Amino acid sequence: MPNDALLSLQLDHLKELQARYESAMAEQGFDGLLIASGAAPYRHGDDQAWHFQGYGPFLHWTGLAGREHCWLWLRPGHKPVLWLFQPADFWHANQPLPEEPWQTVIEVRSRQSPEAPVLDDPGRLAVIGDPTMLEGVPGDINPQHLLEALDETRVRKTAYEIECLARANTLALAGHRAARDAFVAGESEFGISLAYQQATGQREADAPYHSIICLNDHAGTLHYQYYDTRPPGHSRSLLIDAGVRFRGYCSDITRTTAGPGESRFAALVLGLERLQLRLCGMVAPGVDYIDIHRKAHQGIAALLSATGLVTGLEDQDMVEQGITRVFFPHGIGHFLGVQVHDVAGKPTPPPDDAPFLRLTRRLEPGMVVTIEPGLYFIPSLLDPLLEGALGRHLNSDLIGKLRGCGGIRIEDNVLVTESGSRNLTRDS
Template identity: 85%
Template sequence: MPDDALLSLQLDHVKELQTRYESALADHGFDSLLIASGAAPYRYGDDQAWHFQGYGPFLHWTGLTGREHCWLWIRAGQKPVLWLYQPVDFWHANRPLPEEPWQTFIEVRRSQSPEAPLLNDPARLAVIGDPALLGAAVGERNPDGLLRTLDETRVRKTAYEIDCLAHANTLALAGHGAARDAFVAGESEFGISLAYQRATGQREADAPYHSIIGLNDHAGTLHYQYYDTQPPGHSRSLLIDAGVRFRGYCSDVTRTTAGPGESHFAAVIHGLERLQLRLCDMVAPGVDYIDIHRKAHQGIAALLSATGLVTGLEDQDIVERGITRAFFPHGIGHFLGVQVHDVAGKPTPAPEDAPFLRLTRTLEPGMVVTIEPGLYFIPSLLEPVLAGESERYLNRELLNLLRGCGGIRIEDNVVVTETGGRNLTRTP
């Protein structure tokens, strides 16, 4: 049961959203807004649906994940109205709605119909949600300008949102500890996944994303999606990227662990973690997030030199030759909120030297970002370097030794404060 302080913050949160949304509606010439929670689509040629979590703006207001066919009506100067879909049904259960203070601000009505409600005097109405599920709802559907403005309302988190994100980190850390213990005990990827779910008390289907759990060379596939049910003959490494949803809000945490006897790999992990903490310390108002990404590449270059993976080059030359991108091919992170890769992160395109970067903004108080440098031994990325003019600078013997460990990623969630940053993962 959430504590009174969190529930009070949630009431403040929805009041703040009312102000932000009223301003957005006025700026775009609308009088009211109807938000559809959405519903899970059915699999093609099947009578089973995909698992459902919810549409971002609906979660931003309510935190009610998994609630299909619900509708939220926002009007200037009036209480929002939430239609909660609760059909009389002997096939499925209706999840009860606990009484909480936010319901004094939002009027809750029950509905047995999945269709959009009939609205009294909606005036100029906008309707947003999955176009396939808006049905016969009247109003202008998904107006681009309004949607962009509403995305901006999610960029700077309220105190309630930050508390939810912090708690989601606390829960995830318990899972990561259990996963590490399972790895040390010799469990398979599947067994490690079960240990994580048991410790977090969360089904994987309800997690913010499919957990990445890779042993040995599987850790070198950035979004590795399978779980071997049998442990490898020798477990050399574990990379687990897994989070938790709490009241709709996501944590996104990655840890890497070296197996017994992997002293070289453990040393590289230690070096990357020191770099990762320095990058987290860069988070502050006024900092260009792209600069953090570029600083990560400089740090990766220094680490490649310090560990002997690359020799005979200055750190800046390692970056300029593109060698660091072969070891660290992704962006340094992204926004975090009710979506793992939260919205409005790229008002400008990613720069040419960081094509996969998901966030290109200058940091401001209230933003929550991930910081996740990596160092991987991916054959398809390293082979072109080893076949090119930079080949003589790479230590093939050490690369061959570490290749079977797959790679390293370390990821924390950091909120931008008025004076710097607060690492929600290290001090949730």
């Protein structure tokens, strides 16, 4: 899609947001809403701040990630007003704001103070944002029912949001290809991270989340957070879970690659990818997302049986006795938007058999979800199972040979359409 078309979609997006937010304000009895972008807190005992990304509702309207001390004022029937913090400062540069059509529907003002602006005749005002930044600001601070209603406005994506998510996928996939090439060339986790950043044109600090880059057994830690600067003696596997932020919107993609000579592990990767594609095919209006999670466990059981990792049990018995949860301990996915784990996913708590599931809703057109089954060799989960009564059903020799590969996760970002789904990752 050409940029002109994208920018035109943004105008439609803002018109839709105006209607959604006005409805939420009216239902809760507010005359106006002031949104604080927030700012990075300082580290304790230090004069350096953490890196800042932005507050969800502010990004929902502006897409301006990383903008601190900015304020957005919304009123029914009025043009929104955006105050950008642009101090006269010789220590830091002010980020330029490109001229784009959205500035014709939002009034942009510059100010040098980080404090909340003084509003003319605000009426009954709601103020939302980081409560540590809102002390002394007039208005109702973070009213819970309004926050819940505003979260709901982010569940069904506009055409503009979908296009931004698709472009974030395209950019991230270039990084994943570069990461795989770096792995094949024998790079370290740190070297693979650099290759990913170079290919995406995005600093690690600006990514929507810290990239998970795991060689070998490091993939057995679901959110492994370190990068070895030296490559292992033998690179058996790569798991990379990494995304890109585009105009505020996030991609969240995971791929796993088997190293040379790892035929058993490569077969597992292939089997899990086939399962993942079947699960992506389940995404459609009216489908309960919990059912996709449970279908994933049935697929993991079939894969464990087919590869000889577990023997002497029916697939359903593996699920019911908790064996599949040892190999696949997390949920099948979550909502995706201006936050990686986007809001409003759990109006009801997850079921007992899926305690870490981040989405418990029935799917509707416009929702964007991730589908990310995994199969891991996690010592803290596997060892008690091997030592218990069910251990006789596990192929300990094969598990021992595969432990050093850590695990597998394959993740795509999928849009629910009116008649089915669109895989934003595979279609990019």
